[in-house]
Amino acid sequence: MRKTLLVLFIAVSFMEAKELNTQMQEYMNTLKAEAKQESQNFTGFDYARGEKIFTTEAIGKKGKLISCVSCHTNDLSKSGMNEHTxxxxxxxxxxxxxxxxxxxxxxxxxLRRNFKDVYNREGTATEKGDVLTYILNK
Ligand code: HEC
Structure with missing residues (x-):
């Protein structure tokens, strides 16, 4: 019995490894509340929309095509290189x-800086939540 509990405990600790800490969870909840105000149809943050935000190229702050991938690469487990510096x-x-x-x-x-780098504006709450959901689960 004790052994089973221990195994369960270890399994749960591993599952939680990728979960957000309290301050980040609160931030996501704030974004969610704001996203609901942005659109009545909002039902939750979306990985696919986040992926699109992360990979789409736009004419950025410096007047040339850039995306989040340009600096962070498409493999988030690898180091990236700052396009500008x-x-x-x-x-x-x-x-x-x-x-x-x-x-x-x-x-x-x-997020504020990087959205400006790529999209020349700040992200909406929905966009920020979507892209964070993507980064967290990719
Ligand atoms: C011009 C290069 C560049 C582009 C383009 C860029 N980033 Fe970044 N990003 C950085 C740098 C530099 C940092 C801060 C250094 C670091 O944390 O390693 C950073 C940090 C971040 C962080 C902070 C993560 C953390 O918890 O430390 C997030 C989230 C992020 N970027 C998301 C994005 C998203 C989403 C986009 C596309 C809208 C994007 N970035 C585009 C250069 C870039």
Missing amino acids: NKVIEPLSPTTNPQRLTDVKEVTKW
């Missing part, structure tokens, strides 16, 4: 890089 960017996937998506301040700062 040629600096290495650590992997974006929280599975490979446990520091990712743990600090709301960091996440909001970079």
Whole structure:
């Protein structure tokens, strides 16, 4: 019995490894509430829409075609390279890089900047939630 419980406990701890911490969960809930205000048809964040946001090229801030992939690559478990500065960017996937998506301040700062880099505007709450859902589950 004790052994079964221990195994169960270990299994649950592993399952939770990819879950967001409390401050990030609260941030996602705030985004969800805002997304509902943006559209009455909103039913939840969507991986496929997030993937599209992440991979679509647009004429960015610097006037040339760029996407999130340009700096972060299409394999989020690999390091990327900043298109503008040629600096290495650590992997974006929280599975490979446990520091990712743990600090709301960091996440909001970079989403604001990076949406401007690519789309020349800030992302909506729906877009931010979608792309974070993609990064978390890719
Ligand atoms: C011009 C290069 C560039 C582009 C384009 C870019 N990023 Fe980033 N991104 C960075 C840099 C630099 C950082 C901060 C350095 C770091 O955290 O390694 C960062 C950090 C982030 C973070 C912070 C993650 C964390 O928890 O630390 C997220 C989320 C993110 N980017 C998402 C995106 C999304 C979504 C797009 C497309 C809309 C995008 N990025 C496009 C360069 C870029």
